Amino acid sequence: MGGRVVRHQNNFGMLRLCFAAAVIIGHAPEMVDGNRAREPLHVLTGTISLGELAVAGFFLLSGYLITASMLRSNDLKAYSVGRMLRIYPAFIVAYLFSVFVLGPLGARRSGRNCR
Structure with a gap:
């Protein structure tokens, strides 16, 4: 009764998988x-690549899910705090990794000193 797990029955996971495969x-x-001319969708259309279409699909899907989450929320402050707690920890880790690991590695490869 209290330990029941609610599973969402939708195809968002499959859409994400298809978009990721399309990017690859x-x-x-x-x-x-480095030659884009052989990209499958670009060959057919001459304008957009499969990767660009997939990224647009990711943005569309994310926008839909974020909007639906906001509409389900009763409190804008709680929603904003929840979004911040979901996004910022990974952002801070990625930022620190870039500054303290990738930055010095890039400086060494280019022959420049960071100090």
Whole structure:
């Protein structure tokens, strides 16, 4: 009764998987030699790549999910705090990793001294 797990029956996970696969497929030809001309969707349309379409899909899906979450929330302050607690810890870790690990590594590879 109290330990019941609620599972959402939707296809958002499948959409995310499809978008991620589309990014990989779309970027694979370009990663070989930097030439975008062989990218599958770009070959068909001449304008947009599969990776660009997938990124647009991620933004669309994220916007929908964030808006739905906000509309379900009763309190704007609680919603904002919840979003901040979800986003900022990973942001801070990524920032610190970039500054203290990647930054010095990049400076060494370029031959510059960080000090």
